[in-house]
Amino acid sequence: MARQSGSEIAKRGFQSEKDIVTKFNKWKDDDDCKQWLKRMGYKLNEIKSVQSRTIRNNKTDIQVKISRTDNGNIDTHNIQVKSLSNSRGFNQVDKRWIDTYQDMWNIPDDTTQLLKYYTGEIKPFTADVDKNRMYLDEFTSEQQENILNFFKENKIWIICDLLRGRGSYSAEWILVVQKTDRIRWILQPINKVINYYSKGDVFITPKGNLKIGRISMQRKGGDNGKKSANMLQFKINPAKLFEI
Template identity: 50%
Template sequence: MTKKKLIKLGSQTAKRGFRTEKDIAKKFNDWQDDEDAQQWLTIMCYNLKEIERIKAIIITGSHKTDVQVQITIYLKEAIAVENLSVKLVSNPQGFNQVDKRWVDRYVEMWNIPADIAKILKLFTGEIKPKSKKLRDKRRMFLDEMDSGTQKTVIDFFAKNKILIVSDILKGNDEFPVNWMLVVFKK
């Protein structure tokens, strides 16, 4: 696929994702008539009869949360807030990218040592590999690296897995994700 086609595909994918976020917010805002929203609220342990009002908004910017659902319960002054990460899947055998930052950003977040940062940059293609015997000349897969290098990376991720998984799935800002909603659309 040409670079121009890849850029167009990426743009179309992003637009479909934004449309899906709007669709999900609309469903929650129409929760009294929308069976999907009612089912989601039930899964979230809300009693539909106790809900007075719902306001769903789209969170813009670099946050893991895509849609915030604000739920007002009858006879309570508090508003419950549920932050959703919405993932659009168009192919049941496909995959979805959950995070897309440069390695240096992860270095800042998780205090990744310089040697591991270099390995990750080889893996992502930020640093071009020198070896010619690779499956993909733009990057190195972990199994193409020597066993000591593999162990170094695996040990780091094993030691820091709770922090890493939490940051990638929930985020570490003012809008941490409570729920992940996967939407399948062909």
């Protein structure tokens, strides 16, 4: 497992994705980047050049193009970056309106409606619950089973969308940078990440939210009362990737 901590990573800093792009572009003089390239399966003496850039509004934060001396090919790698400031570091991996998820995952209309009650996009249908939204454990047993069955039946598909995404900018790697007392990083291939967060059942938590393997689903909340508080979000603890 490739990981690094200490003076080199602290000295150069990881303030933003742009800093990581700079490290890739100056790979010959950057010990951290040399470790990343080795982790990605390269022999340093077979690399002709490395070019990287930031990508916006996709699962991929950084795209790296590597030109090889052994065969003349240019390999493209998409990397998602997660920056943590504490040991738990829960991090949002996806956030959208319920209707968007319905289109993506073919969520049945009745399940979609329940999820909108959950986020508060539709106001509660009973008087004895929070005025802004409902929790999953406030639905009837049949309604709860409806939601659970959908996420159980589509679990892997959903988790792949949440972590890797789709299309030309789907992520192939996740780079986690943790900045606590000391700074450390871990670079993991996306299939290994998906496998890790897929482990575990789909169930309703004691707080009335949903757990999908090791991924948490909840209402976004916050936003000073704006409508965007009623979006659905999914969160992980990327710090766990240091343990696998």
